Amino acid sequence: VSFSVTILGSSGALPALGRYPTSQYIQIGKHHFLIDAGEGAQVQLSRFGGNIHRLDAIFISHLHGDHYLGLMGLLFSMHLNKRQNDLHLYAFKGLREIILLQLKYSKSVLGYTIHFHELKENSTEIVFENDTLTVETIPLLHKIPCNGFLFREKPKPKRINKDKLAANMLIQHIVQLKQGLDVFAESGEILYKNEVFTLPPHPSRTYAFCSDTAYQESMCQQIEGVDLLYHESTFTSEDQVKAIETKHSTAREAALIAKKAGVKKLIIGHFSARYHSPEVLLPEARQTFTETYLAIEGETFHISE
Numbered sequence: 009v010s011f012s013v014t015i016l017g018s019s020g021a022l023p024a025l026g027r028y029p030t031s032q033y034i035q036i037g038k039h040h041f042l043i044d045a046g047e048g049a050q051v052q053l054s055r056f057g058g059n060i061h062r063l064d065a066i067f068i069s070h071l072h073g074d075h076y077l078g079l080m081g082l083l084f085s086m087h088l089n090k091r092q093n094d095l096h097l098y099a100f101k102g103l104r105e106i107i108l109l110q111l112k113y114s115k116s117v118l119g120y121t122i123h124f125h126e127l128k129e130n131s132t133e134i135v136f137e138n139d140t141l142t143v144e145t146i147p148l149l150h151k152i153p154c155n156g157f158l159f160r161e162k163p164k165p166k167r168i169n170k171d172k173l174a175a176n177m178l179i180q181h182i183v184q185l186k187q188g189l190d191v192f193a194e195s196g197e198i199l200y201k202n203e204v205f206t207l208p209p210h211p212s213r214t215y216a217f218c219s220d221t222a223y224q225e226s227m228c229q230q231i232e233g234v235d236l237l238y239h240e241s242t243f244t245s246e247d248q249v250k251a252i253e254t255k256h257s258t259a260r261e262a263a264l265i266a267k268k269a270g271v272k273k274l275i276i277g278h279f280s281a282r283y284h285s286p287e288v289l290l291p292e293a294r295q296t297f298t299e300t301y302l303a304i305e306g307e308t309f310h311i312s313e
């Protein structure tokens with residue numbers, strides 16, 4: 009099963025130097041999600057092989073324009089393309105009003121239903137759940153209410169060891185083995201011992217998205233050991249004062265969070281327009297956390313099973 013994160017936008021508030029503001033396309037098996045929808049999100053999505061029709065839900069971290077100004081265009085395109093499936097939208101109070109107001113003045117009625125889910129401030133909660141995963145909020149520290157999102161696969165079934173299977177085994181017996189059960193004959197005698205025929209389940213994978221935020225150590229506990237962390241890194245340490253002022257993080261701070269939380273891999277993004285190339289942020293982060301990578305538009309990060 010695939011688990012991937014595609015960067016659609018990597019820029020901070022000012023889209024600069026060909027960079028688009030924040031948006032990410034998440035694909036987990038047959039489920040498709042968008043996190044944030046900065047200006048141009050739908051253009052970037054189709055450019056990099058995403059499909060707006062398949063989006064199950066959109067998560068908006070906060071209501072600064074660089075995180076949602078691309079949403080309305082996306083919602084209209086879904087309508088014009090005759091989307092019928094319901095869409096789930098997660099955001100802080102206000103987004104519903106903003107969207108309904110735009111629909112009102114364009115006298116538009118969307119051909120599909122949007123379910124608005126209002127996020128809570130300063131607390132962690134599971135806001136989304138389906139058959140294979142949950143999404144929980146990560147409280148962040150910013151100028152207005154802001155949440156990150158933690159995608160977590162649910163525990164998986166044991167795997168059948170195909171080398172041990174015999175040709176005459178019944179499907180229902182294989183299902184039982186997958187469920188972790190031993191299989192018994194009608195006589196009560198054991199037919200197949202579970203541990204002989206199964207391998208441990210694949211580990212449940214995790215992805216944490218944290219933007220925008222000032223340095224906040226308290227998130228480390230929640231994101232401990234995640235496979236992949238995206239943490240904003242708007243500035244270098246040279247602009248530490250600016251970071252504090254605007255409640256953003258430096259590359260060093262993003263890396264510190266990754267290190268303290270013991271994550272496997274870090275992506276940094278939300279680069280300030282003051283840097284011509286985000287490359288200048290990478291060495292600073294890598295000094296603290298080696299496994300750091302830049303959010304480059306069009307790049308896909310895969311978490312293997």
Ligand SMILES: [Zn+2]
Pocket residue numbers: 020021030072074075220278
């Ligand atoms: Zn931002």
Ligand SMILES: [Zn+2]
Pocket residue numbers: 070072150220
């Ligand atoms: Zn912001």
